[in-house]
Amino acid sequence: MDFNDWYNDIVEEADLCDKRYPIKGMNVWKPYGWKVMKHIDSLIHREMERTDHDELAFPVLIPKTEFAKEAEHIKGFDAEVYWVTHGGTNELDVPMLLRPTSETAMYPMFSLWVRSHTDLPLKTYQIGTTFRYETKMTRAFIRVRQIHFFESHTAHVDYDDAQRQIEEDLEIKERFFNDLSLPCLLAKRPDWDKFAGAFFTIGIDALMPSGRTMQLGSIHHYKDNFAIPYDITYENEDGEHPYVHQTTYGMSERVLGAVVGVHSDDRGIKLPPSIAPYQVVIVPIIKRDGPDVEGYCEKLRDELIDAGLRVKYDGRDLRPGNKYYHWELRGVPLRLEIGPREMEEATVDLAIRDLPKGEGKKKLQVEGLADAIRGELDAYAARLKERAEEALAAGIHEFDRARDAEPEGIVKLGWCTNEACGTAMEEFLDMTMLGVWLDPDGTPREEKQCSECGAAGNAVLFAKTY
RNA sequence: GGGCCCGUAGGGUAGCUUGGCCGAUCCUCGUGGCUUUGGGAGCCAUGGACUCCGGUUCAAAUCCGGGCGGGCCCA
Numbered sequence: 230m231d232f233n234d235w236y237n238d239i240v241e242e243a244d245l246c247d248k249r250y251p252i253k254g255m256n257v258w259k260p261y262g263w264k265v266m267k268h269i270d271s272l273i274h275r276e277m278e279r280t281d282h283d284e285l286a287f288p289v290l291i292p293k294t295e296f297a298k299e300a301e302h303i304k305g306f307d308a309e310v311y312w313v314t315h316g317g318t319n320e321l322d323v324p325m326l327l328r329p330t331s332e333t334a335m336y337p338m339f340s341l342w343v344r345s346h347t348d349l350p351l352k353t354y355q356i357g358t359t360f361r362y363e364t365k366m367t368r369a370f371i372r373v374r375q376i377h378f379f380e381s382h383t384a385h386v387d388y389d390d391a392q393r394q395i396e397e398d399l400e401i402k403e404r405f406f407n408d409l410s411l412p413c414l415l416a417k418r419p420d421w422d423k424f425a426g427a428f429f430t431i432g433i434d435a436l437m438p439s440g441r442t443m444q445l446g447s448i449h450h451y452k453d454n455f456a457i458p459y460d461i462t463y464e465n466e467d468g469e470h471p472y473v474h475q476t477t478y479g480m481s482e483r484v485l486g487a488v489v490g491v492h493s494d495d496r497g498i499k500l501p502p503s504i505a506p507y508q509v510v511i512v513p514i515i516k517r518d519g520p521d522v523e524g525y526c527e528k529l530r531d532e533l534i535d536a537g538l539r540v541k542y543d544g545r546d547l548r549p550g551n552k553y554y555h556w557e558l559r560g561v562p563l564r565l566e567i568g569p570r571e572m573e574e575a576t577v578d579l580a581i582r583d584l585p586k587g588e589g590k591k592k593l594q595v596e597g598l599a600d601a602i603r604g605e606l607d608a609y610a611a612r613l614k615e616r617a618e619e620a621l622a623a624g625i626h627e628f629d630r631a632r633d634a635e636p637e638g639i640v641k642l643g644w645c646t647n648e649a650c651g652t653a654m655e656e657f658l659d660m661t662m663l664g665v666w667l668d669p670d671g672t673p674r675e676e677k678q679c680s681e682c683g684a685a686g687n688a689v690l691f692a693k694t695y
Numbered sequence: 696g697g698g699c700c701c702g703u704a705g706g707g708u709a710g711c712u713u714g715g716c717c718g719a720u721c722c723u724c725g726u727g728g729c730u731u732u733g734g735g736a737g738c739c740a741u742g743g744a745c746u747c748c749g750g751u752u753c754a755a756a757u758c759c760g761g762g763c764g765g766g767c768c769c770a
Contacts, residue, residue, distance in 0.1 A: 515732055516733095548735075
């Protein structure tokens, strides 16, 4: 089975979503999938609070008049917005659109909120729903029409302060994806592929098992490109009224799609402990006329929950094997099997999701169990990360000239920044340029001579993308 | 934007070419019961589908047209 078929099946089999809702590209979040997404959101909230961003919530509808103010922006999104043209049976004088992203909703308000240099920096974010009218090739979490979306929006006194925000965003990105055991590439998008209205865009890309990359997030420096049309100015200490410089950082439910794709095997998905709805599942082994295993397990569950772990006790009237398959498919990291034998000797049988059946079993003492489990979860997360890093490294292929390259996975070449050279390389490879490969701190990762003209340049990455 | 394909119980399928042997196949699943629980148990009973509208015909899951829904390829 190829990756596409596997992915389409697994998102439903693992109980993440139901694709039978009768609108293409709009799926129903199942409770289990929604729990995972909410945990991902929690990681974002934690990072935002840590960095002094304030959460807010804007309306979903934007009047056409506001949307149309920034010319590049409207050009970039015009073809993929849903329009609200009627109120009841009356046609609206000013049509409204369902936000594809929130710049044009927020910035008229920013213009009102920002008065003085003491109002800056303004650091905000929201987690909500956006809409894009995708027509072809929708895929659960990866390409959808209704998007669970995170976006931070900031405003600053000048270019340099906005640039410092970009650097903070890169640190946030680093911690966030580390918690997901999900290695990503950073690439500065070429000018012809940056976000509509941005001064520059840094893309965050993951490598899926299909060999395609998927953009999981983007960090934009807007300069004053939006501040001018939306008239966002402040009064500085000299009584002048300069425009603010702005940034955004966006991510979506695609992060979940990448977790599903990257951390998986033929038994199902493997969730990182940071977002697993249940980090541990307890399966009782019940013997007729035996001791009260169920009561014992429930008590142990309560103790582990009190110790801060997310634990599920599976007391369903099914055979144990059935439950094992059920929770493996859904990616629960650890499973405790407890029967009369374990009760007797005050131990638990531990099965570890990412290890082969033979190696993935050991006995733990009930004494100090919560700490032992935390240790196992950390080791598990580290193994997920290591495996994903190896897969990513193995997926990058370096060449000196595009015309000699095998266009497979991610292709690394040198580029001089000349657009003609870049597009020529895209054509040879039949791939998209992700951009200049960046280190985690946002600086170009390595120098490399241009594939086309031989001039000095930087390493750039190409791939087939989602 | 251009082209191709598909739609049968909750899921997966057989049947469609050549209309009638369809009171629609098989697996899975749901429900009730008995029996069971250390890697997907068994038996019995039972439940559930031809995407919609129109047309052709004595007769349509099957042929034709349209709607709706879904998938894929190319730009």
